[in-house]
Amino acid sequence: MESFVIPERFAEQVARTPDAMAVSAGAVKLTYRELDERANRLAHRLIGLGVRQDDRVAVLLERSIDLVVATLATVKAGGVYVPVHEDYPPDRRQWVVDHAEVTVLLADTATRGAGLPGGVPVVVVDDDPATAEQPATDPSVPIHPDQLAYVIHTSGSTGHPKGVAVTQRDVVRLIFNTQWTPARHARVLMVAPYAFNVSTYEIWMPLLHGGRIVIAPAGRLEPAKLRELIAGERITGIHLTAGLFRVLAEESLETFTGLSEILTGGDVIAPNAVRRVLDTCPDIVIRAMYGVTECSLFSAHHPLTASYRPGTLVPVGDAFNDVDIHILDDRLSPVPNGIEGEIYIGGRGVARGYFGRTDLTAESFVADPFGEPGSRMYRTGDLARRNDDGLIEFVGRASSQVKILGFRVELAEVEAALSGYPGLAQVVVVVRELESGEKRLVGYVVPESGDIDLGALRAHAKEKLPDYMVPAALIQLESLPLTSNGKLDRKAMPEPDFEAASAFRAPETPLQEKLCAIFSSVLEVPKVGIDDSFFDLGGQSLQAMRLLSRIRTELDVDLLINVLFDVPTVAGLADHLDDAAAAAA
Structure with a gap:
């Protein structure tokens, strides 16, 4: 009899x-034997600290073997x-730990040095003599398939993240779905x-099928390092957000x-990006994926091979085995092919709900009229339609939830964080899409009186939100534009004008001129000065x-991404490149 418990499948x-x-x-x-023994020792250590079935354990480590x-x-x-995301601001990390009512926090020396949430016992995994003294044998804890495996937090409309609670059964059923070809994921890059939620694929797909997790170095990765x-x-399988795939x-x-x-x-996946990759690498399978954290990562998929011809949209295909995907109208009735509706997901993978929030769970996890008595389906807030072949085409969002850099963002949470800054009467956050298809958040604020220090407001946002949720632009308005019936007129919001605080200074060298042109093209702004x-x-x-x-292609130079964070101006980058060339000479 097959098991639906992660530790049993790993054993x-x-x-x-x-x-x-x-x-x-x-x-x-x-x-596998060495990983098993190390995990067994740490498991005994956790049990000794009081961890019992369904107790939460916070994990705050750099990307590493210790994380696995x-x-x-x-x-x-x-x-x-x-x-717990290592790049979360301290307040957000503490909130996640408190909200999940964790029993123990697992950290490493790197995250300990950056400061850890308080109020909970801490085990520093790479520097804990007590763990090394534990037995290497399996703790053999009885685990039921319907116990929770993880609680992963997503952006929440209430102003705080929501913790999605997913069971062991749902993880195992996803990883062992017969529509996968495990050999293609023999070496997965973490x-x-x-x-x-993508960590569910990156960790458990290789480990439960006898493959290997290859862990990328901690920190940001530049394109050259990813290629390397x-x-x-010899990576065989990888997950990339639609935006990064396109880039x-x-x-x-x-x-x-x-x-x-x-x-x-x-x-939305760019059709021409799919075509370019398949033209260059015809043996690759590009699998268009659709899913949400509330339904255990992936619910629909569509393998694209060399025979693919781009249309206006890349279908995300159809449901995985034992998943039910419904496209419904406002009355929960199925819509005909070609007509947009909202995606509801039932069957395998529907999460237990939001940890500690029965009210939010009741709003989004609703009775499934198409399933067994007592079953539920999740209302995604995503819009889609089925094409003439019956394949699902993802169209966009019906709610105020958006995707930024592949991450789910509730605009209400960003607005709540900005509203905590003193002196603001009104706050609205909207999404602006560039010609390249990349999206940016823009915050519009109305002060109670006088002017707002937008620099200080940005600093406040960075203290409360992860980087991808901090608006790329903040704009002060005298009042918010309204429609004739008194509702907010989002279309009338002024476009952001990205201008540097310093006066424009034109390029002075051929290298600076080339870099200004590259900056302008990538950022889709008409003019860039060297400062x-x-x-x-x-x-x-x-x-x-x-x-x-672009710098690599046009200047034949590989730059580390950290350099851009250290010297983000054209003048600074030009000096860096000149110094590097002089040192090499």
């Missing part, structure tokens, strides 16, 4: 391939892992922020060489990736 794999490589990070590698050990150890102990990892580590397809096609399967989604900051002009991480790729 079966250890028994089959004890000496196969399970996880690697650079020169450090662990076999901590996650596996938590489920072995019968606990529920609660990933590159996404682990506090988001995929080629050098790499347009700027760095060689990145995809050698891959077997690319999973992409989280937003203008990339980030003051609205630049975010996807544009940073595109910028580095």
Whole structure:
């Protein structure tokens, strides 16, 4: 009888391939047996600290082998892992730990040095003598398939994140769905922020099928490093957000060489990007994905191969086995093919709900009129239609929830964070889409009186929100525009004019002139001076990736992304490149 418990499935794999490589990070590698033993010791340590079935364990580590050990150890102990993003502001990290009522916090020396949430016992995984003294045998904790596996937090319309509670059964049923080809995921690159739902694929797909997790170095990755990892580590499977996939397809096609399967989604997928990759790498399968955290990551998929011809939209296909996807109107009636409706998901994968928020759970997890008595479906807030072939085409959002850089963002949460700044009478946040398809948040504020220090307001937002939720532009208005019936007129909001605070200074050298042109093209602004900051002009991480790729293509220079954060102006980058060239000479 097959098991729907993660530790049991992992134990079966250890028994089959004890000496196969399970996880690697650079020169450090662990076999399945070694990973099992390290996780067992940490699991015994957690049990000794009082972790029992369904107790939450916060995980706050850099991307590393220890992160995989901590996650596996938590489920072995019968606990529920609660990933905490290392880049969250301190207040947000503390809120997640408090809200989840965690029993123990797992950290490492790097995150300990940056400051940890308080009020909970801490185990520093890479510096804990007591863990090394624990037995390497399996703790053999009885685990039921309907116990929770994890609680992952997403942006919430109430002003705080929502913790989505997913069971062991739902993880196992996703990973062992017969529509996967596990051989294509024999070596998976762990590159996404682990506090988001994609970590479910990056950790459990390889580990429960006898593959290997290859862990990317901690911190931000530039395109050159991503190419190097995929080629050098012979990566076969990877997940990329739709935005990053598009950037790499347009700027760095060689990145995809050698891959077997690319999973992409989280937003509208660019058809021409798919075509460019398949023309260059015809043996690759690009699998368009659709899913939400509330339904255990992936619910629909559509494999795209060399025969694909681009249309106006890339279909996300149809439901995985044992998942039910309904496109319904306002009366919960199915709409005909070609007509837009809202996506509701039933069947396998529907989460238990939002941890500690029965009110929010009742709003979004509704009775399923198409399923078994007592079953539920999740109202996604996403709009879609079925094409003539019956395949689902994702269209966009029906609610105030948006995707920024692949992350789900509730505009209400951003508005709530900005509203906490003193002296504001009104706050509205909207999404602006560039010609490239990339999206930016823009915040509009009306002061109670006088003027608002927008620089101080931005600093306030950075203290409350992760980087991807901080508006790229903040605009002060005398009043918010209204329609004739008194509702907010979002279309009448002025377009942001990204201008640097300093006076314009024209390029003075050929190198500066080339860099100004690259900045202008990537940021989609008409003019850039040599003292203008990339980030003051609205630049975010996807544009940073595109910028580095353009610099490599046009100037034949590979730049580390940290350099851009250190010297974000044309003048600074030009000096850096001149100094590097002089040192090389």
